[in-house]
Amino acid sequence: MFLRPPLDTLNTANSYFSENFPSINVAKLRSKEGLVVRNNELQKLANGLEEFGMVLVSDHGIPCSLLSDVKEVIKGFFGMSFEEKKKYVGTYGYVDNMGYGRNFVTKSYDKPLDWIDRLTMKVSPKESTVGLNVWPQKPPHFREVIENYAEEARKLSDDILRALAEALSQEENAFVKYFDTKTREINVRINYYPPCPKPKSTMGLSPHSDGSTLTLLMQFDTSGSLQVMHKHKNIWLSVPWPNDALLVNAGDLLEIMSNGKVQSSWHRAVTQVELERFSLALFFNPPLSMEIEPIKSDGSSDYEYKNVVVGDYLQHYYTVSLTVPKVAVKFAMV
Ligand SMILES: O=C(O)CCC(=O)C(=O)O
Numbered sequence: 001m002f003l004r005p006p007l008d009t010l011n012t013a014n015s016y017f018s019e020n021f022p023s024i025n026v027a028k029l030r031s032k033e034g035l036v037v038r039n040n041e042l043q044k045l046a047n048g049l050e051e052f053g054m055v056l057v058s059d060h061g062i063p064c065s066l067l068s069d070v071k072e073v074i075k076g077f078f079g080m081s082f083e084e085k086k087k088y089v090g091t092y093g094y095v096d097n098m099g100y101g102r103n104f105v106t107k108s109y110d111k112p113l114d115w116i117d118r119l120t121m122k123v124s125p126k127e128s129t130v131g132l133n134v135w136p137q138k139p140p141h142f143r144e145v146i147e148n149y150a151e152e153a154r155k156l157s158d159d160i161l162r163a164l165a166e167a168l169s170q171e172e173n174a175f176v177k178y179f180d181t182k183t184r185e186i187n188v189r190i191n192y193y194p195p196c197p198k199p200k201s202t203m204g205l206s207p208h209s210d211g212s213t214l215t216l217l218m219q220f221d222t223s224g225s226l227q228v229m230h231k232h233k234n235i236w237l238s239v240p241w242p243n244d245a246l247l248v249n250a251g252d253l254l255e256i257m258s259n260g261k262v263q264s265s266w267h268r269a270v271t272q273v274e275l276e277r278f279s280l281a282l283f284f285n286p287p288l289s290m291e292i293e294p295i296k297s298d299g300s301s302d303y304e305y306k307n308v309v310v311g312d313y314l315q316h317y318y319t320v321s322l323t324v325p326k327v328a329v330k331f332a333m334v
């Protein structure tokens with residue numbers, strides 16, 4: 001059920017890219033002093049997202065104590081028995097891809113399953129009728145801790161979108177203007193990859209691009225599982241991700257908003273023998289009813305995109321097969 005043809009191996013150029021993988025220092029990006037230093041970070045952000053569709057983020061200002069609390073409640077949840085997990089996750093009607101343990105299973109009868117256990121919930125909007133009631137009631141502070149983290153992460157994500165707009169010579173609010181405080185969409189997904197006896201024959205998370213604008217990822221326990229397809233070289237690279245850094249990932253909606261200046265990453269997670277790994281993904285999106293418009297910029301881009309309504313795009317994203325690289329975003333191309 002989990003077996004698939006042997007995985008394509010990583011390219012040997014990996015060590016070169018490891019050393020050159022983009023990483024930005026958020027404190028420097030936020031600082032109003034030291035113009036040269038700040039411009040350098042802006043450039044690294046734009047170039048990193050352009051080449052890899054992701055950048056590592058250090059000095060992000062989210063307190064270590066909060067990150068520790070996040071890890072603790074996640075471990076508390078996944079440490080429970082299967083029956084307890086099912087019991088303590090709230091009920092949900094038919095909400096695709098929300099709740100505990102769901103992973104597009106209904107759409108993948110003919111596809112091998114991923115070696116993963118997942119829990120997905122909605123953080124915003126608070127008025128939403130779907131996804132809010134799936135928050136587990138145990139461990140006791142689970143929701144409070146993850147929501148606190150999401151709030152800090154939201155500020156970080158907004159600052160990164162402002163910085164990116166600036167780096168692309170746009171008005172600072174070119175991207176954040178779509179993110180209304182009350183109606184914006186924030187979803188959180190926690191991925192647990194158990195140790196796997198046959199890592200070469202399975203996949204932790206199948207290749208995909210995120211349907212989001214930005215995804216902010218944290219990981220813990222092990223690194224070395226996330227891989228990204230290099231845009232120009234067409235090879236899989238291991239993301240050299242230190243455990244104390246966060247990772248910003250560009251989703252399809254950012255590709256559309258930026259008119260292809262930034263392209264969403266095509267990424268996957270592999271499994272490891274004897275090692276378990278957790279990741280937490282926060283997906284940031286404008287309200288579903290919002291129409292987004294690609295920026296106009298001078299300088300050439302090989303692609304051109306049209307206006308799309310966020311909800312229409314996501315509906316499309318969830319219906320297309322994600323087995324063909326970057327097929328979903330063609331929906332928004334001219
Ligand atoms: O586990 C990871 O590092 C990646 C998770 C991911 O890509 C996702 O949840 O969309």
Ligand SMILES: [Fe+2]
Nearest residue numbers: 208209210267
């Ligand atoms: Fe992803």
